[in-house]
Amino acid sequence: DTAVSQTPKYLVTQMGNDKSIKCEQNLGHDTMYWYKQDSKKFLKIMFSYNNKELIINETVPNRFSPKSPDKAHLNLHINSLELGDSAVYFCASSPGGGETQYFGPGTRLLVL
């Protein structure tokens, strides 16, 4: 009965590659998010979608492209991976105003 799930859990890849992370929520929430957590545990929002529409787009390199095929799914595609992209990426969902967000287990990305 996983509420917010992400795949893969771990991702090790070479610089310059392109990779995708998938996220699904079965909570019926309208809003989904992508966060990046760096090695110092700093959590920063990247994107937010409400019912398949992009509503938050932080200052993120355009190598990162989110895609929401439906309101239960939010995927993140990363082109031309760089060393600095190594981090834990969390997906989250929220029923309404965003004050209560439910996080997925995270995807640990390591770029070599």
Added chain:
Amino acid sequence: GQSLEQPSEVTAVEGAIVQINCTYQTSGFYGLSWYQQHDGGAPTFLSYNALDGLEETGRFSSFLSRSDSYGYLLLQELQMKDSASYFCAVVNQGGKLIFGQGTELSVKP
């Protein structure tokens, strides 16, 4: 700009009470949320304050003073399993969460 300040680490003993403070500077403030994150785990929601005052949920309480741009998380009857990182987060327009740097709480026996 937007910024949040919280202590980087706090140590306490089992059974004690600990308070983690958070001050913030932001525009478009809607409320203050608190999240707990164990090592290797995901952030989990603890509480949310939109109005001034104290909100209590079991052993955890959260307080907000909008006029002082200040809040705190109070953890009572500390248990070893409470050892984790605690994040305050400002909720802005559009449901955007701006997180603090986190406070690492160590509970000792």
